Amino acid sequence: MNSLKEVPVSPVVEADGALQFLDNLAAKHDEVMSYQSDYGRVFFVNHPDDVKSVIGSANYVRTPLLSISLGQGLITSDGAYWHNQRRLAQPMFHAHCMPGFATVVANYMGALLSDWEDSRLCDMPFDIAVQMRYVTMQVIMKAMFSIDLDLKTAEEWDTVFQVVISDTSPFALALFNQPATVSPTRNKVLKQSLGAVNDIVYKLIADRKKLKDQPRDLLTLLVNGEYKKQEEPLTDLQIRDEVITMLFAGHETTAIAISWTLHLLGKHPDAMQRVVAEIDHELKGEIPSYQDLPRLSELKKVFEESMRLYPPVWVLTRQAKEEDEIAGYRIPAKALVIVSPYTTQRHPDFWNEPTRFDPERFSDEQSAGRHRTAYIPFLSGRHQCLGKPFALMEGQLMLAMLLQRYSIAPVAGFSVTPDPCATLRLKNGMMVTATKRGADAAQ
Template structure:
């Protein structure tokens, strides 16, 4: 694959097929719109459904080029990142650019190492038990509940406690409502958005200031680490504003995406009794009724496959966009300076070349042999390259705790006739939630 960073005039490059229109489809179901574009036009298509045209690229080679091998030529100066996300997260890891991004990533990365994250396992189990206590009450009354909402509450409790310890328990409901409101509105100019953001800011800044006034001797949670971290070059710590931006990034990205993954996971498993039986057999063999621990993770191989397959079909971050800094060539196609390029994990994870029967739920796609044989960038639920999600191991750890802990206690069924519609906003949600009932084992 040729790369032309200094211009593309030296050879005649192909023009991507162009699709004009589709504004209604893009608003109604953008993930399905992208999928249809690739089916109709192939792995490279230029489309205009908004004021700015963009290139949709749908091949693992192109993913590698944009996010890895030539990632320096593509920044996050797009509508989603700059207008919607940055309004909440400021200059946090989610939206900042170099050199600030690289500086912050180096500072924060050690806090997300697997060995350190093991310290949060008990916290995750305790939060899951609280959620299951609610499900137990629903089960005793045969009352339906929104599993998508339960997962939102659960993952927000987990990430809040990982960030702030138990300092925020009294404000957990207020924080949860604020975060969900910001994501659902996703329009920073609206008055309600601004008012909600002020409420959340006040809570976060207050916690930061109180923590600075009574610093711990040891690092107990992620906020302590952010406060105590020091830049190598200057020995200085982060400002309150920068800590706030990183906290907001972790709050938004750290609960919304995992909650969606888990919601879709329960939706899929409710339709797959054979898969559930196989999970139960693994849990009986490995856990025999006891609580899952970090030491059990390597033995929960089928649970791991099930989680990965759910993320294939329903990647929460369903779209990734970048802007080209200079002219480029991808697969023989001309990508001009300033162009928006889009990669959709939702679409990529359904590429028939890499995923036979792509709409079928099949955890056996993730055997070691299948994973080794598949293109490395055919599966990107957490993105790829330098800007791959910093919290990927945290999210996987949550899932591998929540899945077995829940199935040890309950059988879950979908409420008949309740519509389940995919709703692609910033993340991929269920539009009307996921109504379920629970039966105690």
């Protein structure tokens, strides 16, 4: 590989946050870029062809950046171990499971929407982003672990989870030359919250092991290690890592996608009107089921466009096992490589007026022939999100039920800004008012 070009090291430009940092680098969009970070030299690829070279190759393996909280689960592992774990979890995500999961979503979402009336929450401005997280927490607990969480417990669990994820993020943000605000006090809080999460999860595991009639769910698959009968069962630590990974992967991401969608709909009343008209016309006031979703095409386009502009997983890190070549450049062995769905999905060669909200980009006509790695909210290749069909179903169903029953309006003067942590959160949440719609809408 001697004839390969060396990637020049970009000077570090002061940037207001990690997104702007990457945006600035991506402005040189057709090159493989490199810069110095607290973790050493980082390589950043942005062109869809180069992204494909990374995410499509077994040479680029996951880094342990989130392992401090998640351990070695499906999202942080790679190689043979990851492959086994993926095979183990796969049966939970077969297409035939989705209608049943949709009923779980509809039940919890319906209960939350009724609770808004009973608790009179909808009489005043409230943060809808946290409310969405409570439902996705309830849904993932029921769908994967057969646990019925009431709203209050979902709220408590969400609080400790938020601390764990927030306080893990600075370790990752240092990669983008953002100041790591890790103080001894925060470390103590992180330790306590991790302890609380571990208590919850180890109790779940112990309870399941004692249970005679075990439900057919992910926890049972993990506890019994059914995929490789001849080998050792998983240890409690291995099960803990997978449970926490699934809670993290399956709860915050979808809730964030819904919140960004509501934000964009709030800013684009024409799109909101089209989506609501479609919901009313297609559902006729009935609670939606999995089978109804294909008819809600306006909603689907809006949801997809929202994940283009604000992908919940906005960055991925990988490490090169061996020296490699990308676009004629040398990628050294052990190099840290990053890919950002946020910047690639705004690449001006692939997206016309990339910062404009335009759901029509996802019409069949406009989607035809699109570069497969120009749009990667769920990634693609071997590490493609295992929960993709689940998340698409859940996001659309929750939005449909919400907009069927309530008019959602952003609170005047409240500004929404992205907060790139382990996921692309909304800084300070999203304050809205919710007004109950007329009888023609839904019950």
